């Protein structure tokens with residue numbers, strides 16, 4: 001069995017230089033994160049606020065923590081003091097709360113809008129039309145402490161690689177549309193977060209520049 005550190009090195013060697021790697025550490029213990037950290041990894045993704053708070057407290061302060069799960073509005077304030085990127089913003093209500101919390105701790109918080117591209121009805125995120133409606137009314141001046149950096153998306157959980165590629169292409173095309181229409185004067189809308197352990201090569205083929213990989217680094221999660 002390759003070690004965590006070998007897995008990180010293999011992924012870094014495989015991924016193009018302009019694709020960021022976020023190690024998804026949910027359900028994995030602090031020692032595993034430290035092994036990845038010693039291999040040079042600094043960006044880690046977590047899905048649960050309680051687990052993230054414990055790990056943030058215990059682990060080195062130069063880790064960039066990404067929140068990738070569904071964030072309940074009433075928990076945003078708990079992670080606002082330190083979170084590097086909230087990848088899973090899926091409502092106006094949530095981004096308004098992130099603005100309030102970021103203001104209180106005097107930070108600017110980077111976020112991604114989660115785009116719903118999968119066939120499954122269960123996955124969260126904005127449908128493209130809803131995302132457009134949201135962006136059309138989003139007035140940056142009212143959100144000085146939030147910066148929308150791009151999009152996050154998850155493909156359907158299927159073996160059909162053509163379907164996965166089609167879904168990621170929807171995300172990539174939508175990124176181009178949104179970036180032209182709403183962020184033409186704003187170079188900070190630059191992040192395309194799609195691809196996990198099972199589908200990251202397809203995602204990179206569809207212009208992902210950030211991949212979120214858990215199992216392929218840390219092994220299976222024990223829930």
Ligand SMILES: *Cc1c(COP(=O)(O)O)cnc(C)c1O
Pocket residue numbers: 024026047068069154195196197198212213214215216
């Ligand atoms: C758990 C999770 C991942 C990582 O999944 P793996 O298949 O273990 O790589 C990526 N993105 C999100 C949003 C997740 O919840």
